[in-house]
Amino acid sequence: MAHLTLKDINKIYPNGFHAVHDFNLEIERGEFIVFVGPSGCGKSTTLRMIAGLENISKGDFLIEGKRANELGPRERGVAMVFQSYALYPQMSVYDNLAFGLTLQGVDEDVIDEKVRKTAKILGLTDYLDRMPRALSGGQRQRVAVGRAIIRKVEIFLMDEPLSNLDAKQRVTMRSEITQIHRETGATTIYVTHDQTEAMTMADRIVVMKDGYVQQIGTPRELYFDPVNVFVAGFIGEPPMNFLRGIVENGALKFGEVEFDLSKKLQERTAEYEGKEIIFGFRPEGIQLGEKENAYTVPCSVELTEMLGDNTNVYVDIADKKAILKVDPHDTPEIDTEITFSIPYTEVYLFDGETEKRI
Numbered sequence: 205m206a207h208l209t210l211k212d213i214n215k216i217y218p219n220g221f222h223a224v225h226d227f228n229l230e231i232e233r234g235e236f237i238v239f240v241g242p243s244g245c246g247k248s249t250t251l252r253m254i255a256g257l258e259n260i261s262k263g264d265f266l267i268e269g270k271r272a273n274e275l276g277p278r279e280r281g282v283a284m285v286f287q288s289y290a291l292y293p294q295m296s297v298y299d300n301l302a303f304g305l306t307l308q309g310v311d312e313d314v315i316d317e318k319v320r321k322t323a324k325i326l327g328l329t330d331y332l333d334r335m336p337r338a339l340s341g342g343q344r345q346r347v348a349v350g351r352a353i354i355r356k357v358e359i360f361l362m363d364e365p366l367s368n369l370d371a372k373q374r375v376t377m378r379s380e381i382t383q384i385h386r387e388t389g390a391t392t393i394y395v396t397h398d399q400t401e402a403m404t405m406a407d408r409i410v411v412m413k414d415g416y417v418q419q420i421g422t423p424r425e426l427y428f429d430p431v432n433v434f435v436a437g438f439i440g441e442p443p444m445n446f447l448r449g450i451v452e453n454g455a456l457k458f459g460e461v462e463f464d465l466s467k468k469l470q471e472r473t474a475e476y477e478g479k480e481i482i483f484g485f486r487p488e489g490i491q492l493g494e495k496e497n498a499y500t501v502p503c504s505v506e507l508t509e510m511l512g513d514n515t516n517v518y519v520d521i522a523d524k525k526a527i528l529k530v531d532p533h534d535t536p537e538i539d540t541e542i543t544f545s546i547p548y549t550e551v552y553l554f555d556g557e558t559e560k561r562i
C-alpha cells in the first residue's frame with residue numbers, strides 16, 4: 205500500500221498538445237480511485253504518468269511523500285493491467301502467471317505456491333494447463349489480472365481492463381476486482397469511460413473532461429452534489445434532464461409549465477433575472493401526479509421502455525425532451541398527456557453561461 209500525491213501535474217506531448225492540466229490529488233493508502241471521463245479527456249495519460257511510462261511535463265508526483273517523477277516503472281512498485289491484455293500465446297496459463305516471477309529468479313517452489321494461490325483467487329485452478337487461445341475473454345482477462353497481482357505490489361493500475369468483455373462478464377469481473385482489491389489492499393487506480401464501473405467500484409471518483417479535473421468525490425457526492433452540468437450529466441443512467449431557459453419574473457417558463465425559481469433559489473432569484481439558467485432533474489427524482497412541495501409538470505408521452513424493474517418514459521414538455529423513470533406498474537400509454545411532479549429538493553440549477561451549479 206502506498207500513499208500517492210499528484211501536485212499540479214501537467215502533460216504536454218512533444219507535438220505541443222496539452223493533454224492534462226494541473227491535476228491535483230492525494231490518494232490514501234489502499235484507496236480505490238477511478239478516473240472517469242469521455243474518450244480523449246486525459247485519463248490514460250495521467251495513469252501512464254503515474255506508472256512511469258510517460259514523463260511528467262510539469263508538477264510533482266510523490267510516493268509516500270518522496271518525489272518519484274524520475275523513477276522508472278519498476279522502481280515505483282506498480283503493476284498494470286491494460287485494455288489489450290496481451291498474454292503470451294505460446295505459454296500455458298500457469299506459465300503466463302509464473303513468467304514475471306521466473307524472470308526475477310524467484311525459487312520454483314515459491315512460484316508454484318503463488319501461482320496456485322493466485323489461480324484460486326481468480327477461479328483459474330482448472331485452467332492452469334490451458335493455452336490462452338482456449339480461454340474465453342473473461343478467463344483471459346482474469347489471467348491478465350492474475351499476472352499483475354501475483355507480484356506483491358503497492359500500487360495497482362488498470363486501464364479499461366474490462367472493455368473487451370461482454371456485458372455479463374463485465375459485471376462478474378467488476379465484483380471480482382473489487383474483491384481482489386479488498387484482499388490485496390493495494391492502492392488502486394482504475395481508468396474507465398463507464399460511469400457504472402466508476403460508481404460501483406470506486407472509493408472516490410475523479411471526473412475528467414478535456415484534460416481538466418471536473419470534480420473529485422465519493423460516488424454519493426458526485427451523484428447528489430455535482431458541481432457542474434458535465435458531472436451531473438455524466439453520473440447517473442439515464443442521465444439528468446436539463447431544461448435551458450431565460451429567467452423572467454423569477455420563473456422559467458416552457459409553454460404552460462412554469463418553474464417559480466424562488467422555491468429553490470430564494471433571495472438569489474433576482475441575480476438571474478433576464479439570464480439563462482439550466483434546470484436539471486434526474487429521471488428517478490420525479491413522482492407521477494401532483495404532489496406538495498414540488499413543481500407540477502404536464503407533458504405528453506412519446507415513448508416508453510419497460511426494463512423490468514422500471515420503465516423509462518420519454519416525454520415532451522412544451523417542445524423540450526426529458527426522460528422519467530417510473531415503476532413498471534405505472535407505465536403510461538404512448539401519446540397520452542400525463543402530469544408529474546419534481547420535488548423542490550430534487551431540482552438542480554446551473555448557470556446557463558458557466559454551467560456551474562448554483
Ligand code: ATP
Pocket residue numbers: 217218219221223241242243244245246247248249250397
Ligand atoms: P481513451 O478513453 O480514448 O483512451 P483517454 O481519456 O484515456 O481516452 P488519453 O489517451 O489520455 O485519453 O489522451 C488524451 C489526449 O491526448 C487525446 O486528445 C489524445 O489524442 C492525446 N494524446 C495521447 N497520446 C498522445 C501523443 N503521444 N502525442 C500527442 N497527443 C497525444
